Amino acid sequence: MKKFFLCIAATLLFSSVAAFGQNAQGNAENGHKIFLKNGCYSCHGYDGHGGVGAKLAPKPIAAVAFIAYVRHPAPGGMPTYSAKVMSDAELQDVWAYLRSIPEPPAVKDIPLLNQ
């Protein structure tokens, strides 16, 4: 079962690289809209900081890996978003949005988290 998913992830990884190339950036503003519209925020938080779902931002994983995971998430994890639901271009925009999210203050600089 694991091998099956690894194969799929690898296939998608290569196809995504081919589709976007190394310099693909995406439109962060549009990505933000899609992130909210398609319910990504509901599990990952409005700023991708995590919640029920994993922390996505800041510093998201590489775009190709991100898109590959959304297409074929780990069993028992998040729901699959196929290309019929979100195109690769839209996912690239979402990734760009996640990449645009600034770092939160460091834990050491938040007195409330050092009580």
Added chain:
Amino acid sequence: MASEKTGRRGFLKGAAAGAALAAQAPIAAAQQVRVAAKPAPETTASGEKVEVLTNERPGADFMLEVIKSLGIEYATANPSSSCRGLHESMVNYGGNKNPELLTCCHEESSVAMGHGFAKIEGKPIISMVHGTVGTQHGAMAIYNAYCDRVPHIVILGNETDATARRSYVEWTHSAQDAASIIRDYTKWDDNPASLQHFAESMVRAYKIAMTPPMGPVAIIASGKLQEEPIEESNLRIPKLSMTIPPQGDAGAIAELAKLLVNAENPVIVAGRLARTPNGTKLLVELAETLQAPVNDQRNRMNFPTKHPLYGVGSIANADVILALEVEDIYMMTHRMSPLNRIGMGEPRRLAKENAKLISISCLDLFQRTNYQDFARYNEVDMAIAGDGEATLPSLIEACKKLITPDRRRALQERGAKLAEAHKKMEENNRQLASQGWDSSPLTTARVSAELWAQIKNEDWSLVGNDAFFSRWPTRLWNFDKHYQFIGGSGGEGVGYGAPAAVGAALANKKYGRLTINIQNDGDLNYAPGVLWTAVHHKIPMLNIMHNNRGYHQEVMFVTTMATRANRDPSRGGIGTKLIEPNIDYATMAKGYGMQGIGPITDPKDVAPAIRRALQIVKSGEPVMVDTVTQGR
């Protein structure tokens, strides 16, 4: 009359002493109750004999004395004709004290208040519910109490005698078998035909409700029995003998101790274990004796959250797993997802196939049929029937006897590694809490941290479940006292949160504790009238709205269904969100007479709002702070 009053005072004094002992020991004496005879006809000035239409000693007075004998502090009720006799006796004959009558706006609130009260105080109050309609309103809350194994007594008003029903309303509100609708999720019910029968059944009901596994019970109070003059003679209130909770079999405990002491990676999982503060202390002692990690399912305040052995047990690596009062052992050892439930994957077993799985639970002694709260069959290696808390002392003793100096050194080494893992878990929690720190809507971590900063030096009690708040209070606060956490609803019936919190705050009031309730928005909208009850009865509490503007779990579920069907996920908000208009909870609170602050959307405004709210709570009033939050 004077001597009768003196007699009653003496009776009540005895009852109060008995109530104090109720949780630990049998109440010593039964009570003989004197009753006035039915008044004889009077003679008018003209010599005509007329029937006396007043009744200075209705049956409800005796019923109330029975209730008082059990040390019941409060009665919650939405007022009703079928309980009017008992209601009047309570406020006049009983002086509206022990029990004090609390006005509720819904039977679901009445019962859930009792649920919350019992989880703080360890004993039940009563709810008076009105015949068919009130029972149906209260049914959801009764089911929650049943699933949560919490004692509660429902007094169900019903006009049992068809010839005594005065109107069509009383026909529609009466039933032949009034408790049938709740019988599947109460431990016991009865329909007393006489006052003596009522006395015996009430005492029996209390005893059954308080015997682990605890749960709600129902006693039908016939309208006629409440309102007609007392005609029975030699009425007495039976002696209450509390059932001593059963301990697990000594031989099985000895075998379990061997397994635990020799295990390399034991994990203790605590479900509804700590019925009392002593349960928490005992679990700490067991964990420290074994240097074993404790995974607390947070249904009760089982284990201190800052203890180095808290929360670091790995089910996957465990060779021995001890489940203490765990309801759903299958879900403890397996992982499923919402998608799995619709056949898109196999449940994944987390525990090793050769891991020894042992349960100690009183649930093996009591199971019903229809409602499926018993979960999947518990496939364990040893099922020890007995109350978890009551069994812990013998298990601790058996373990201590087996630990050699060499073994103790090994256990201490394990404990040091677990302490290190706990430290890392705490660091990771702080790191995660910092994410989205300045976001709006507010992160649940930010709100939790802001709250903690201002309550940590108070004698606080969190009475709302933090499961929908990403458990940030559990992850950031130092819970180390039994009353600081009471778990969730049990049956996961939405609408429990607000009234249970008010009931718990009521129990906390006499101890002067600061009650905090993190209140889910969807939950409050079931029966918000309980806010008025809190104000009217001067129950201080700080309500923090988790206002994520939706039934957020359902937002996620519907979105998941849409993506699975390759359809539009953006429509997951239809039917699940509470927007357009946004609900203004501060204004809602004000409408019920409660001070309201917010809505708060800027993280910088949270601390001042909490500061102001705490001043209000300390003045003896409840308050609502509406924080607009992220989904979880």
